[in-house]
Amino acid sequence: MSDNESSNNKAKPTIFYAQKSQEDKSKRPYAKRDGDKSKPSGRGGYGKPSGDKPRSNRPRNENSRASDSRIETFKPRGQQSVSRDGDSPWKSRFQNTEQLPTFDADNKAPVVHEQIKRQRKEETLVYSENSCKAVFENRPETIIKAFFVQEKTYEFKSLIAHLVEYRLGYDVITDEQMTKIAQTPHHGGVCLIVKKRKAELVGDYLSKSAQVEQDCVLAIDDISNPHNLGGIARTAAFFGVGAMLLRQPDILESGAALRVSEGGAESLTPVKADDLLASIDQFKQQGYQIVALLPCKVSSLKADTLTKVKMSRKTVFVIFQQINPKLATLADHCVYLPGSEAMSALNISVLTGILLAKWQENITNL
Incomplete structure (x- = not known):
């Protein structure tokens, strides 16, 4: 081979790459410099002599990386959605749980x-x-x-x-x-x-109270106002009452009742009584004294003032919002607090406080 032919062969790659379009340049591998030895091409073979034609540009997978290129392009593994409303991809992720926004006032999200x-x-x-x-x-x-x-x-x-x-x-x-x-x-x-706390059954409570010598229980009849019930619970906790007998114990667990009780409800045991008359009779059979507190004096019922009744260490006080004749008949004593002509009756929570103060005075003197 003559010197002119050899020089022309060496110049061929330079002429060839100079004529390639801008689009093809990004796809072809880098040309070897003049005088470089053959090196692995990255595809398992060795480079061809400079006089051979370059390899054709075969289509490649977009996710594959060109190993024979000096410029490496890194792409994410998966396409992420464009953030909305200024959301950041670095924002912490919350685990999906079964807890639903029960107390959400807006209630925007669909819930079960x-x-x-x-x-x-x-x-x-x-x-x-x-x-x-x-x-x-x-x-x-x-x-x-x-x-x-x-x-x-x-x-x-x-x-x-x-x-x-x-x-x-x-x-x-x-x-x-x-x-x-x-x-x-x-x-x-x-x-x-x-x-919520689970209310106890009457039998379970009586089995535990049999071991104590002193116990006081409030049997609440027809008092559904949570503020009145919370006031009674606060007063009961102050005087050391053990339990509250309720047809609907959930009212005592309401936020309004717990707020008014100022934490006093936590020291009381809620006892569920589906049949209040039968439940009070169970206490009576276990030696409890039953005392019914009337909101005012009633001519159809025999009742005494608080000063005339002696109370025992184990007592169930029946608290009325409206007088229930059956419960009053079952009681050992019916008591009332006489008022003036200006106001014949007190708020039920205030009246309960006066009654419990009298009970505490009685058991102190026993």
């Missing part, structure tokens, strides 16, 4: 009605400082989630530490948001979602 019904049956809201502190002190295992305004986070730092330790959720929200969740402006800056 059966699950909401179950949650409202098993869970309740507790708000106000003293009520939430009492729940945390007596039954912290029932707490599901907590809400705080910023000003209350230091006061409830021990509760927050408990929530963090057991990986329970809590949110720091505004006062307006707290009002929506608690469904009342009287929330006290803190609100808990807790599991």
Whole structure:
């Protein structure tokens, strides 16, 4: 081969690549420099002499990387959707759970009605400082989630530490948001979602109270106002009452009743009585004294004033909103508090407090 032919062969690659279009340049491998030895091409073979024609540009998979190219292009494994409404791809991901926004006032998301019904049956809201502190002190295992305004986070730092330790959720929200969740402006800056207590049966409670010498039980008849019931629970806890006998124990577990009770409901045992008359008779057979408190004097019933009745260490007080003649007949004593012409009757929670103060005085003198 002559010197002219050799020089022409060496120049061929340069002439060839200079004539390639811009589109083909991105697909072809880099040309070897003049004088370089043959090296592996990255496809299992060795480079061809400079005089041979370059390999044809075969179509490649988009996900495959050109191993014979010095410029490497990195692509994500999967195409991610474009963020919406300013969402960040680095935002933390939350695990989907069965917990539904039972107490969400807006109720924007579609929810399963059966699950909401179950949650409202098993869970309740507790708000106000003293009520939430009492729940945390007596039954912290029932707490599901907590809400705080910023000003209350230091006061409830021990509760927050408990929530963090057991990986329970809590949110720091505004006062307006707290009002929506608690469904009342009287929330006290803190609100808990807790599991309701299960009411005991009459037989189970009597089997436990048989071991004690002193016990007082309030049998509540036809009192469905949660504020009155909460006031009675607060008074009962103050005087050391052991249990409340209720047809509907869920009323005592409502947020309004627990708030008014100021934590007093936590020291009371709710006892369910489907048949209040039969349940009171069970207490009577176990040696309890039955005392019916009338809201005012009734001519059709024989009743005495509080000063004339001696009460025993084990007593069931029947509290009426409206007088039930059958329950009054079953009682050992009917008592009332005489009033003035200006006001013949007191609020039922106030009247219960006076009655329990008299009971405490009696058992102290025994």
